[in-house]
Amino acid sequence: MSSLRNVLENGRLVVVTGSGGVGKTTMSAALGAFAASQYNRRVLVLTVDPARRLADALGLESFGNAVVEIEASALTRNGVPPAGRMFAAMIDTKASWDELITRCAPNADVRDRVLSNKLYRNLTERFVHSHDYIAMERLFEAQQSLDYDLVIVDTPPSRNALDVLDAPRRMKEFFASRLLKLLTTQAQSRLFSLAAKPFFIVADRILGARFLTDITEFFTLFRTMEDGFVKRANEVEAVLKQHDTSFMVVTTLESAPLHEAEFLIDALRERGYLLNTVIANRVTPQALVSQAQIALNKLEASIQEPSFVQAVVKATEGVEPSAEQISRVVSTIARKSAEAVRKGGAEQATLDALHKRSAESQAELCICVISGAEISRASALVALGESVHPA
Amino acid sequence: MDDKGALARSLNTPELQFVAREVAPNLLAMSMNTEDSLREYIRLFVKNPLVSTFGPLAKILDFVANAAPGVKEILAVGKLCWEVREQNYDIVIVDAEATGHIVAQVDAPSILSNLVQVGVIREQTKWMQEILHDKATTGVVIVATPEEMPVLETMQLLDTLQNTTNVGVSAVVANRVHDDVVQGGDVAVFDSLWQAVQSNTMASDVSEALRAPVELLNVATQRRRNEVGNLEQLVARARQGGVMFMSVMDIESHDVDVVTAMTQVLKDELQ
Numbered sequence: 001m002s003s004l005r006n007v008l009e010n011g012r013l014v015v016v017t018g019s020g021g022v023g024k025t026t027m028s029a030a031l032g033a034f035a036a037s038q039y040n041r042r043v044l045v046l047t048v049d050p051a052r053r054l055a056d057a058l059g060l061e062s063f064g065n066a067v068v069e070i071e072a073s074a075l076t077r078n079g080v081p082p083a084g085r086m087f088a089a090m091i092d093t094k095a096s097w098d099e100l101i102t103r104c105a106p107n108a109d110v111r112d113r114v115l116s117n118k119l120y121r122n123l124t125e126r127f128v129h130s131h132d133y134i135a136m137e138r139l140f141e142a143q144q145s146l147d148y149d150l151v152i153v154d155t156p157p158s159r160n161a162l163d164v165l166d167a168p169r170r171m172k173e174f175f176a177s178r179l180l181k182l183l184t185t186q187a188q189s190r191l192f193s194l195a196a197k198p199f200f201i202v203a204d205r206i207l208g209a210r211f212l213t214d215i216t217e218f219f220t221l222f223r224t225m226e227d228g229f230v231k232r233a234n235e236v237e238a239v240l241k242q243h244d245t246s247f248m249v250v251t252t253l254e255s256a257p258l259h260e261a262e263f264l265i266d267a268l269r270e271r272g273y274l275l276n277t278v279i280a281n282r283v284t285p286q287a288l289v290s291q292a293q294i295a296l297n298k299l300e301a302s303i304q305e306p307s308f309v310q311a312v313v314k315a316t317e318g319v320e321p322s323a324e325q326i327s328r329v330v331s332t333i334a335r336k337s338a339e340a341v342r343k344g345g346a347e348q349a350t351l352d353a354l355h356k357r358s359a360e361s362q363a364e365l366c367i368c369v370i371s372g373a374e375i376s377r378a379s380a381l382v383a384l385g386e387s388v389h390p391a
Numbered sequence: 392m393d394d395k396g397a398l399a400r401s402l403n404t405p406e407l408q409f410v411a412r413e414v415a416p417n418l419l420a421m422s423m424n425t426e427d428s429l430r431e432y433i434r435l436f437v438k439n440p441l442v443s444t445f446g447p448l449a450k451i452l453d454f455v456a457n458a459a460p461g462v463k464e465i466l467a468v469g470k471l472c473w474e475v476r477e478q479n480y481d482i483v484i485v486d487a488e489a490t491g492h493i494v495a496q497v498d499a500p501s502i503l504s505n506l507v508q509v510g511v512i513r514e515q516t517k518w519m520q521e522i523l524h525d526k527a528t529t530g531v532v533i534v535a536t537p538e539e540m541p542v543l544e545t546m547q548l549l550d551t552l553q554n555t556t557n558v559g560v561s562a563v564v565a566n567r568v569h570d571d572v573v574q575g576g577d578v579a580v581f582d583s584l585w586q587a588v589q590s591n592t593m594a595s596d597v598s599e600a601l602r603a604p605v606e607l608l609n610v611a612t613q614r615r616r617n618e619v620g621n622l623e624q625l626v627a628r629a630r631q632g633g634v635m636f637m638s639v640m641d642i643e644s645h646d647v648d649v650v651t652a653m654t655q656v657l658k659d660e661l662q
Contacts, residue, residue: 020489020490021536021541025540026540049491056539056540056543056544057540118506119506122461122502122505122506123461156489156491156492157489158393158395158489159393159395160393160488160489160491160492202433202437205436205437205511206432206433206436206437206510206511206512207507207510207511207512208507208509208510208511208512208513209510210508210509210510211506211507211508211509211510211512214506255400255646256395256397256400256646259395259396259397259400260395260397263395284607284610285610288603288606288607288610289607291602291603292603292604292606292607294603295599295600295601295602295603295604296604298596298599298600299600299601299604301600302596302597302600307594307597308597308600311593311594311597312584312597312601315583315584315586315587315592315593316580316583316584316587318583319579319580319582319583321576321579321580325576325577325580326580328577329573329577329580329581329584332572332573332577332581333581333584333601333604333605333608334604336572336608336611337603337604337605337607337608340607340608340611341607370610370614371610371613
């Protein structure tokens with residue numbers, strides 16, 4: 001297990017996973033911004049989520065397949081310029097597929113026929129599963145690129161991340177599948193194949209002969225690219241298991257995201273990936289909870305004391321509150337901070353359980369405390385990334 | 392659609408299956424499984440129950456259902472439309488996939504109908520589209536927490552659904568909205584106290600009693616201020632349909648209690 005700081009300073013690829021709504025994209029961007037600010041590294045944050053959260057997190061317009069560099073001034077903190085550089089990239093599924101076909105096609109004729117195929121265009125432009133494979137392709141390219149020292153990958157929510165990670169394996173399975181063999185078998189030999197017959201009866205009935213012919217043509221073309229695809233799928237799988245690749249699970253302390261985090265911890269381990277970090281996000285600052293607990297006893301004891309009331313009146317004299325207002329605000333502070341302390345205590349118990357769970361999986365549990373600040377610009381992201389600390 | 396067990400936990404029932412099960416009076420629940428959906432489809436439309444269990448073919452069907460792009464989407468949305476068409480239930484409520492996936496899902500029949508010009512599938516995508524595009528029958532409910540990114544994403548999803556699909560939006564729900572810590576004129580009083588605590592201008596014993604509780608509540612106050620700003624944007628964008636508000640549930644026990652409490656809020660809100 002490496003510490004989070006060590007991962008950011010020396011790692012090559014970090015894959016960030018987690019349930020929807022836990023702040024995964026913001027966390028990816030924040031850790032990237034912090035790493036670029038702190039270490040002399042060229043950091044790329046790549047989102048493979050079809051939603052455009054990363055652009056939102058960085059306050060940027062959607063930027064398609066192009067890589068954009070975040071201005072150094074945005075990463076400057078307290079007048080200190082960043083030690084490294086930060087880049088961000090999203091995925092334009094269609095453009096990425098076209099690039100991949102261009103590279104894998106055995107000749108210009110196959111390339112052009114695939115690129116102009118109606119089925120291909122619809123599949124690559126509109127469907128999410130075609131996004132999954134291309135996401136891994138972009139991840140691999142970024143990891144191999146000499147332009148970046150560290151690549152942080154923000155994945156789609158929860159199990160969709162596993163779909164992305166499993167995409168290369170599924171692609172290999174597809175090329176090895178009976179389905180592809182059946183689809184690409186010459187028409188005459190189909191007639192004599194007993195195994196193929198029921199399949200084509202079903203397919204003909206459902207899809208119609210014409211669409212089936214379209215599909216067959218497309219997959220016959222697609223099959224000519226098998227070598228390129230399978231080779232790349234093997235390379236991607238190898239990269240995910242490299243020693244300098246690490247995985248991260250981000251969660252909040254609510255019950256549904258926690259269940260999902262536990263599922264992901266197991267699923268990543270089963271796949272043989274190196275889970276280095278679990279981040280508990282939006283945690284109530286426990287030190288403040290403890291201080292508030294002690295202070296509350298004093299507050300309750302002194303709330304009726306004339307000297308206390310006078311001090312509060314003096315502190316708020318600028319807004320000229322009524323005695324009733326002062327009494328209401330002070331009792332609200334006492335009541336609601338007592339509630340917050342109680343919730344903080346419950347969070348600590350959850351955090352302890354997550355700590356144990358992380359340790360069992362040889363992962364470091366880190367905490368990011370809840371902040372009142374909105375985080376939508378790179379400078380705020382640096383501070384957020386820096387605030388993530390071991391539990 | 393994307394079964395993680397959360398729905399079963401919320402309904403306090405064992406793991407859900409593809410076959411719907413009554414989990415409470417008049418309430419049935421199921422989880423989507425595209426393999427089962429394909430088998431059901433073949434049983435219904437190919438009318439040969441043996442086909443889907445035939446050895447080598449069964450393997451192919453598994454693969455088609457789970458890995459082929461577009462098939463998963465159409466099988467899922469097709470199953471839903473089928474249940475609506477057959478009027479098997481009075482209402483079908485779908486806990487859909489993540490935001491980035493939803494447009495491809497509701498639009499799957501339209502895409503497929505562009506690809507297939509004739510045949511059974513073509514006819515089927517026709518009635519699926521009729522169901523999905525009839526705003527009196529089908530509507531998307533978008534749920535967002537009142538943080539900056541989910542709100543931005545909701546506004547983008549509203550645009551995408553309106554501009555690229557014919558599927559209507561029935562409601563936007565802001566979920567887990569926090570209450571004001573202090574309200575009205577009391578806000579200024581709280582802020583003065585916060586400033587006094589920060590600037591160390593109070594006597595030390597008073598400061599000791601107030602500092603940590605005020606700081607703890609200030610986190611909640613700041614969060615609430617951000618929420619209000621985000622919600623204003625959301626309400627402005629969703630102006631036609633409006634936004635429903637669901638308060639954060641102050642319940643630390645089981646999911647089912649949260650569901651019960653939310654049901655009550657919705658009942659009041661919808662009446």
